[in-house]
Amino acid sequence: MPLLDVKNIETYYGPIMAIKGVSLVVEEGQIVTILGANGAGKTTVLKTISGVMEPEKGSVKFMDRQIDHVEPDKIVKMGISHVPEGREVFHDLTVRENLMMGSYLRNDKDGILRDVEICYDYFPILKTRSKQLGGSMSGGEQQMLAIARALMARPKLLLLDEPSLGIAPFLVKEIYEIIKKINKEQNTTILLVEQNAPMALAVSHIGYVLELGRIVLNDTCAELMENEDVKEFYLGISDQSIRGTKRWKRKKKWR
Ligand SMILES: Nc1ncnc2c1ncn2[C@@H]1O[C@H](COP(=O)(O)OP(=O)(O)O)[C@@H](O)[C@H]1O
Numbered sequence: 001m002p003l004l005d006v007k008n009i010e011t012y013y014g015p016i017m018a019i020k021g022v023s024l025v026v027e028e029g030q031i032v033t034i035l036g037a038n039g040a041g042k043t044t045v046l047k048t049i050s051g052v053m054e055p056e057k058g059s060v061k062f063m064d065r066q067i068d069h070v071e072p073d074k075i076v077k078m079g080i081s082h083v084p085e086g087r088e089v090f091h092d093l094t095v096r097e098n099l100m101m102g103s104y105l106r107n108d109k110d111g112i113l114r115d116v117e118i119c120y121d122y123f124p125i126l127k128t129r130s131k132q133l134g135g136s137m138s139g140g141e142q143q144m145l146a147i148a149r150a151l152m153a154r155p156k157l158l159l160l161d162e163p164s165l166g167i168a169p170f171l172v173k174e175i176y177e178i179i180k181k182i183n184k185e186q187n188t189t190i191l192l193v194e195q196n197a198p199m200a201l202a203v204s205h206i207g208y209v210l211e212l213g214r215i216v217l218n219d220t221c222a223e224l225m226e227n228e229d230v231k232e233f234y235l236g237i238s239d240q241s242i243r244g245t246k247r248w249k250r251k252k253k254w255r
Pocket residue numbers: 013016018036037038039040041042043044045
């Protein structure tokens with residue numbers, strides 16, 4: 001039984017169908033990535049899993065329990081934490097207070113304090129800045145704070161919406177290294193969505209490619225990195241030798 005089992009979901013904004021029958025599975029312990037261009041539907045898929053949006057059709061199962069019409073805070077309590085696009089830390093709370101907010105559904109005080117220290121170990125900058133206001137941190141530091149805050153709920157599954165968006169490249173690399181470490185050491189399963197394909201493919205086990213609300217590819221990341229379409233459209237490696245061939249025409253259509 002997979003940890004997360006999404007079957008054929010359709011999600012709408014009013015009359016607009018943003019997700020057109022998406023299915024995906026996430027096995028416990030994995031890092032799974034959904035690649036897609038701007039507007040592909042990545043954020044909407046994550047919102048449908050975390051209960052912020054409800055699908056019109058299809059189902060979302062987490063640890064074999066159906067959660068597609070469950071309230072978002074109940075879903076957090078069941079073990080899914082969502083770091084939304086654009087991070088959204090509390091600007092007027094200190095770094096430490098932001099972390100404490102992440103544990104609002106818990107009442108094991110000792111465990112909470114221990115987890116603050118674990119977060120500080122992963123993100124030493126948060127310890128240095130613990131008394132600083134969230135809003136005064138840089139974009140990359142806020143992303144670290146948002147991830148750490150989500151960890152404070154002790155999730156089994158962490159959803160990350162474009163952790164690299166608008167962040168300096170050296171910090172993106174650092175954040176991804178920490179994501180990998182958290183997955184390994186805390187055994188936290190991770191589902192992340194990205195436009196930054198090279199980084200996401202490098203740390204993830206399994207990848208899906210989302211285009212206009214549909215999954216068009218699904219494979220191990222090792223295989224995806226060798227896939228000609230992925231190379232060309234997501235990794236920016238173009239194969240000039242096939243220009244004008246049947247395959248080239250098919251690819252143009254695929255785009
Ligand atoms: N609040 C909204 N109202 C109407 N349409 C929306 C809204 N948010 C997103 N969409 C549309 O849904 C589609 C998927 O958007 P989104 O999930 O945000 O894509 P991504 O995260 O991959 O950039 C896009 O066509 C987008 O324009």
